[in-house]
Amino acid sequence: MNSYKQFCQNHPYLNVLISLSIASLIGITAEYIINGDFIGSGFYTASFLTLLALLRVRRERNNLKPKEKSDYVAEDEKHKID
Numbered sequence: 001m002n003s004y005k006q007f008c009q010n011h012p013y014l015n016v017l018i019s020l021s022i023a024s025l026i027g028i029t030a031e032y033i034i035n036g037d038f039i040g041s042g043f044y045t046a047s048f049l050t051l052l053a054l055l056r057v058r059r060e061r062n063n064l065k066p067k068e069k070s071d072y073v074a075e076d077e078k079h080k081i082d
Contacts, residue, residue, distance in 0.1 A: 012060075012061065020049065
């Protein structure tokens, strides 16, 4: 779990994209298994939710104080910087 937290700290945008992609694949698979069809308009919803999540991450990172931004770096990266 510690490596996942480091990944989230180092790559928050990639984390959002991976999480929402996996959730979309699960939803598409469940829809196909249950109803036997594919709803293409679901991509618009997934795209909109992805955009909202990326904007939320951007806002959170911009609202961090300068000291917190330096703390946002994972432990392994701190040793490389020093």
